[in-house]
Amino acid sequence: MPAPKVLISDALSDAAVQIFRDRGIEADFRPDLGKDxxxxxxxxxxYDGLAIRSATRVTPKLLAAAPRLKVIGRAGIGVDNVDVPAATARGVIVMNTPFGNAITTAEHAIALMFAxxxxxxxxxxxxxxGRWEKNRFLGVELTGKTLGVIGCGNIGAIVADRAIGLKLKVVAYDPFLSPERAxxxxxxxxxxDALLARADLITLHVPMTDKxxxxxxxxxxxxAKRGVRIVNCARGGLVDEAALRAALDSGHVAGAAFDVFxxxxxxxxxxxGHPNVVCTPHLGASTAEAQENVALQVAEQMSDYLVSGAISNAVNFPSISADEAPRLKPFVALAEKLGSFLGQLTDAAVTGIRVTYEGQVAGMNTRALTAAAVTGVLRPFLPDINMVSGPAIARERGxxxxEIKREGGNGDYxxxxxxTVEAEDMPRDAAGTVFHDGKPxxxxxxSIEIEAPFAPHMLYVRNHDKPGFVGRFGSVLGEAGVNVATFNLGREAEGGNAIAFVAVDGPVSAEVLARIEAIPQVKRVRPVSF
Known part of the structure; x- marks a missing residue:
């Protein structure tokens, strides 16, 4: 059997290239190719593998030209330059290195605070x-100030730790941060609101999501407190840049330091051009140590997969063996979709996730399935999460x-x-199965029985079981030109609480959602996507 071949189309270190070769993999190092x-x-x-950084864009067109490709390794956290759904559809594993540059990014945020x-x-x-303007640059001390950290995950927690060492008081806003972890x-x-009112400095460490x-x-x-200073080393778009400029011009915000735009x-x-703004060109991960760490990590991960089939830090597949994959794959999809459904319904902080396995699935590799469930619950808030990092991130956030296993099953399936997702406001639960067609x-x-397949775009409606709901609901969708693919209903009892789970052909506008919510029988409507 010929040795696997990996193309390295962006800059990786010589040591990373050597890892491939030491593992018996033919590595073609062409660091400028990603730009062409x-x-x-x-x-x-x-090639069987493609190792990249941010310059190479992996599109459906590129994937179509790569029939041998088995794995893409991204040296870094983000995979925005990879069409992950297209790669998944072609059976290509996409790996990243989620923790390789956390310290470097945290240190850059601290540096910008001092700046x-x-x-x-x-x-x-x-x-x-040539100007000696000693009296012009009157600074402020950080000691004793209050730092507001928005997003206290891996990087945010490192920033908080460094700030505490500098004698700042740290307050944190993060719906996933448990009181015990805090x-x-x-x-x-x-x-x-409390963070905005109290913080002398604000630093952001959250992913970019709709929320x-x-x-x-x-x-x-x-x-925000008048005179606040704002640092953003996370993602462009977390701050309204035009509004921030106006706040700087008015003096309400004393200064801003941005690494991302x-x-x-x-x-x-x-x-x-504002005199109180410091800008850097997305340098958060740009240290020799971080670049080397992620390069070595991605080379090790890709080599493991190509040589032995082991999967780690994959954004589109859990860590399971090749023997388990065919049997587990539909249940992985079920667990992730159920989790994603509940995660999309949850606005309050998540405190616990309970996964119960009943019947034959209880005897499978439930660790991978639980990882898929946790990933599904958290992905609406943390899009960079994957099925390997999901459980660790859940632990990190308290x-x-x-897991509960009941191999006897419930008799019906x-x-x-x-x-069950436990949140600070209320628990939410859902159950599912895989039919003989392999579809979840x-x-x-x-606790209301309903049978519904998943679809890319769906509407979840809670309503009173009263006459007229279905007709009015259908009329609103029809008048808006929204085509219904499947329409599934369930209820507790006649005249009681009821639900509808409806697949539609595309996203539904906010205006249409408002019209649905105005139907007298409707308690709540939420769009969900899979």
Whole structure:
């Protein structure tokens, strides 16, 4: 059998390239190829693996030209430059290195705090320009100030630890941070409004999701403490840049330091040119140590997969053996989709996830299935999460994950997976199974029996079981041109609580959702996607 071949189309260290070769893998190191998509597409068909950083874009067109490709390894956290659904559809594993640059990014955030507090870049430019403006650059001390950390996961917790060492008081807003974890890392858990009111400095360490986009909006910036300084080394778009510029101009915000921007490369930006703004070109992960760590890590992971079939840090598949894969695959899909459904319904902080296995599935590799369930629950809030890192991230945030196995089953189905998400407001639960066609289905929501397949776009409706609901609901969708693929109903008892789980052909607008919610029988409507 010929040795596996890996193409390295972005810059990786010599040591990382040597890892492939030491494992018997033929490594073709062409670090400039990622910038030439046509040249890359012309040769990709001869490789089993593709090792990249951020310059190479993996599109459906490139994947179509790569019939041999088995694994893509991204040296770094984000996989925005990889079409993961397209890779999954072609059976290509996509791996990343989720923890290789956490310290480096945290240190950059701390560096920007000092730069803001002491106006170091401005003072440097002035001094080297021949001006001795000692009285112009009056700074502020960090000691004794309150730092507000928005997002206290891996990187945020490191920033908090460093800040505590610098004698700052740290308050943190993170719906997934448990009170116990907050105590353990020495921060005070608060709601966002309290953080805005108290923080002298704010640093952001959350992923970009629908819930975090413009988390520092014009309204939230107005609620912030006057004279606050803001640092963003996470993702562009977490702060409304135009609103921040206005707050800087008015003096409400004393300064800002940004490493990330809505549009990158950032050639022009509303923040540029303000005397109290410090900007860097997305340097958060740019240290020699971090670049080397992620390069070595991705080379090890890809080699393990190509040589032995072991999978680690895959964003589109759990860590399971080749022998288990065919039997587990539909149940992995079921667990993740059930978890994602419940995660999309949950707005309050998640405190626990309980996964119950009934029947034959209880005898399978439930560790992989639980990882899939946890990933599904958390992915609406943490899009970079994967089935390997999911359980670790849950532990890190103090989320208790429990498994219950009942091999006897419940009699109605050969196998059932039941997930309960405990949140600070209320628990939410759903159950599902895999039929003989291999497709996962929901069989119970909120203890109400229902049978419904999953679809890319769905509407979940809670309603009163009263005459007229179905007709009005259908009319609203029809008038809006929304085509229904499947329509499934369930109820507790006649005239009581009921649910509808409806597959539609595309996303439903906010206006249509508002019209559905206005139907007298409707308690709640939520769009969900899979």
């Amino acid at each position: 998509k046509e040249a890359l597409a012309a040769i990709i068909g001869g 803001l507090a002491r106006q170091i870049p401005q003072a440097d430019a002035s001094t080297q320009g 105590v353990a890392i020495g921060v005070e858990k608060v709601e966002l 975090t986009r413009n988390i520092l909006s014009a309204e939230n910036l107005a609620r 809505v549009t990158e490369p950032a050639i022009d930006n509303p923040l540029f 989320i208790v994950v429990d 050969e196998s059932v997976i039941r997930i 289905r929901v069989i119970e929501i909120r």
